[in-house]
Amino acid sequence: TQLLEQSPQFLSIQEGENLTVYCNSSSVFSSLQWYRQEPGEGPVLLVTVVTGGEVKKLKRLTFQFGDARKDSSLHITAAQPGDTGLYLCAPYILTGGGNKLTFGTGTQLKVEL
Amino acid sequence: DAGVIQSPRHEVTEMGQEVTLRCKPISGHDYLFWYRQTMMRGLELLIYFNNNVPIDDSGMPEDRFSAKMPNASFSTLKIQPSEPRDSAVYFCAARDRVTDTQYFGPGTRLTVL
Numbered sequence A: 001t002q003l004l005e006q007s008p009q010f011l012s013i014q015e016g017e018n019l020t021v022y023c024n025s026s027s028v029f030s031s032l033q034w035y036r037q038e039p040g041e042g043p044v045l046l047v048t049v050v051t052g053g054e055v056k057k058l059k060r061l062t063f064q065f066g067d068a069r070k071d072s073s074l075h076i077t078a079a080q081p082g083d084t085g086l087y088l089c090a091p092y093i094l095t096g097g098g099n100k101l102t103f104g105t106g107t108q109l110k111v112e113l
Numbered sequence B: 001d002a003g004v005i006q007s008p009r010h011e012v013t014e015m016g017q018e019v020t021l022r023c024k025p026i027s028g029h030d031y032l033f034w035y036r037q038t039m040m041r042g043l044e045l046l047i048y049f050n051n052n053v054p055i056d057d058s059g060m061p062e063d064r065f066s067a068k069m070p071n072a073s074f075s076t077l078k079i080q081p082s083e084p085r086d087s088a089v090y091f092c093a094a095r096d097r098v099t100d101t102q103y104f105g106p107g108t109r110l111t112v113l
Helices: none
Strands: A004-007 A010-014 A019-025 A029-037 A044-049 A055-058 A061-065 A071-076 A085-093 A107-112 B005-007 B010-013 B019-024 B031-038 B042-050 B053-056 B065-071 B074-079 B088-096 B101-104 B108-112
Touching (some): A004 A085, A010 A019, A019 A029, A029 A061, A044 A055, A071 A085, B031 B074, B042 B065, B042 B074, B053 B065
Parallel strands (some): A010 A107, B010 B108
Antiparallel strands (some): A004 A019, A029 A044, A085 A107, B031 B042, B031 B088, B042 B053, B088 B108
16 A cells, blocks of 8 residues: 655644645655645645656646655745645556546645734 | 536435435546545545446445446445445546546535434
8 A cells, every 4th residue: 555645734824924735655656636625625636747856836836746756745935815725635656556546635724814 | 517516415314324426527528536535534536437437446445335327427426324434525526638637526525323
């Protein structure tokens, strides 16, 4: 069983602060997706990273894929209350993963005024 | 397109009763996934279909769970008999093969008393 860890589990910050959340595994990922889930809704795709070392930016969100494709991070600059939600990483795992994603348990982010 | 539609949105039932959850995927998306989400275990894949054929049901917890996809526009997840530990939010997702994006429905919140 591949172990996928997201950290921190919970994060509560003030508006305007910066933060980074992490997604780590001992397995190599063929690619990785980040989703955000708001209360009462299903997860929504934010980004897909494919190449080791890749960095993608989505407004104030910066996503990085580790060189060895075993980890990823999401950095949010100047967080806003609208960023509140559950952030899930979901890799396609290289060996035996097939066409299915494996979701981490997520980082619950709360941004307060 | 209305996106992935799930029904019911909420279901409360008593232990031992049969529960049927329904999903209408996005037209043209040939992969359909059923997930279960709990606080303790996060988002777990139960089963997925490709072109209406079940491909991987290794996540189905036990024989009480079954899923069908009789055609490209409809799928069901059935629990018989239901138990309190089945209480969770169940999501259906459809995958766009071109963009590799999974579109989640709003989920069904199941409570088994």
